[in-house]
Amino acid sequence: MRRWRFSKGHGTQNDFVVLLDRENVLDPSDEDVRWLCDRRAGIGGDGLLRAVMARHVPEWDGDPGLWFMDYRNADGSVAQMCGNGVRVFVRYLLDQGLATGPTVDVATRAGLKPATALPDGRVRVGMGRVAVAPGTVRVTTAGGSAYDATSVDVGNPHAVSVVTGVGSLDLTREPRWEPAEAFGEGVNLEFVEPLGERHVAMRVHERGVGETRSCGTGTVAAAAAARALGVGGASGGDGVWTVDVPGGRVEVELVGDEAHLTGPAVLVAHGEVTLPPR
Numbered sequence: 674m675r676r677w678r679f680s681k682g683h684g685t686q687n688d689f690v691v692l693l694d695r696e697n698v699l700d701p702s703d704e705d706v707r708w709l710c711d712r713r714a715g716i717g718g719d720g721l722l723r724a725v726m727a728r729h730v731p732e733w734d735g736d737p738g739l740w741f742m743d744y745r746n747a748d749g750s751v752a753q754m755c756g757n758g759v760r761v762f763v764r765y766l767l768d769q770g771l772a773t774g775p776t777v778d779v780a781t782r783a784g785l786k787p788a789t790a791l792p793d794g795r796v797r798v799g800m801g802r803v804a805v806a807p808g809t810v811r812v813t814t815a816g817g818s819a820y821d822a823t824s825v826d827v828g829n830p831h832a833v834s835v836v837t838g839v840g841s842l843d844l845t846r847e848p849r850w851e852p853a854e855a856f857g858e859g860v861n862l863e864f865v866e867p868l869g870e871r872h873v874a875m876r877v878h879e880r881g882v883g884e885t886r887s888c889g890t891g892t893v894a895a896a897a898a899a900r901a902l903g904v905g906g907a908s909g910g911d912g913v914w915t916v917d918v919p920g921g922r923v924e925v926e927l928v929g930d931e932a933h934l935t936g937p938a939v940l941v942a943h944g945e946v947t948l949p950p951r
């Protein structure tokens with residue numbers, strides 16, 4: 674019988690199951706991840722955060738003494754990075770006495786992410802370089818609305834469309850994109866609507882999940898694309914963007930091509946789960 678201790682947390686209601694696996698022994702299969710993230714049969718979450726010592730991760734060539742955030746989407750697929758997840762990950766490490774703060778360096782598939790727990794309860798994360806690609810792809814929602822989208826690399830892939838009426842988009846099914854080969858490994862699709870100076874509303878359809886109430890890397894992509902497109906009255910400039918998502922609000926600071934993400938990170942439960950037999 675496999676009995677695992679877990680925690681559950683969220684950042685702007687992008688929610689995660691957290692597993693402690695210091696010595697890399699749990700080996701959750703794709704099916705295990707799907708079950709853990711299932712909101713009816715399992716615990717429920719948009720993704721899984723597995724805390725493992727970096728020395729056990731062959732693809733990590735940095736400090737082996739760091740905690741590595743092994744991120745999996747709810748469908749079991751692996752992703753490079755999760756901006757809301759890394760804040761929850763840091764909150765978890767500090768809460769469980771697994772790291773000393775307020776600054777914690779986290780190893781991820783998208784490199785080292787330095788994070789700081791702020792006195793107001795939020796966590797600020799150095800997201801590193803954000804790269805906005807030239808040109809556009811065409812994205813069509815389930816409701817048939819079509820938009821140009823800008824590709825943005827935040828360690829994981831995004832495509833950002835500027836829309837009006839973001840609240841009424843049909844994101845119940847994955848939007849299509851053309852050309853299809855633009856994102857051979859899938860993409861996270863953000864839809865942003867300008868609200869004011871350096872202030873946008875955003876909804877997202879996440880790769881490997883579906884519509885979620887927030888996506889941290891997506892908010893970074895949204896701010897970077899909006900800046901590049903001259904949306905929100907701050908073309909090209911450095912500054913702090915406010916991004917409102919269905920699950921709350923985050924801040925994205927852009928300085929040159931470097932981004933910092935600040936937002937809430939909340940733990941809501943700790944427990945023990947018995948997994949179905951393999």
Ligand SMILES: N[C@@H](CCC[C@H](N)C(=O)O)C(=O)O
Pocket residue numbers: 687720746751752753754755756757758829830861879880881882887888889890891
């Ligand atoms: N929710 C995350 C992003 C999770 C990974 C994404 N679905 C992908 O496959 O790239 C975030 O907060 O950044």
